[in-house]
Amino acid sequence: MTKYILEIEGMMCGHCEAHMNDAIRSHFSVKKVESSHAKKQCVIVADDIDEDKLKSVVAETGYELKSIAKEPYEKKGFFSKLKK
Numbered sequence: 001m002t003k004y005i006l007e008i009e010g011m012m013c014g015h016c017e018a019h020m021n022d023a024i025r026s027h028f029s030v031k032k033v034e035s036s037h038a039k040k041q042c043v044i045v046a047d048d049i050d051e052d053k054l055k056s057v058v059a060e061t062g063y064e065l066k067s068i069a070k071e072p073y074e075k076k077g078f079f080s081k082l083k084k
Contacts, residue, residue, distance in 0.1 A: 001031065003073040004044040004054070010063035011037035020061060027057045045073050 011017060017035035020042050024033045032045040051068055058065040 001045055001047060001073040001075075002049075003071050004046070004049060005069040005071070006042040006044070006054075006058065007066040007069075008035075008040055008042055008058065008063050009066055011035065011040065013037060016063070020058075020063065023057055023061045027053065 008020065011020060014037070016037050020035040021033050024030060024042065024044060028044075028046060028049055030044055030046040030049075033042065035042040054068065055065055
């Protein structure tokens with residue numbers, strides 16, 4: 001699993017966050033997606049995402065994608081320690 005952190009300009013409210021989340025979910029198979037207009041970012045957890053398609057999807061929503069950062073995703077929490 002990979003965690004994608006998108007820096008996005010243009011989101012102003014909770015409806016903008018929901019619009020971004022819905023657009024991501026409708027185009028990609030994701031485990032988790034969370035957007036924040038206050039942080040100006042969208043965090044996606046997924047196996048693999050085509051970054052060119054991701055740029056296109058964000059552009060279609062009307063927001064501006066500034067950057068994409070990736071890092072390995074490790075599930076945290078009490079029960080995640082039991083799986084090892």
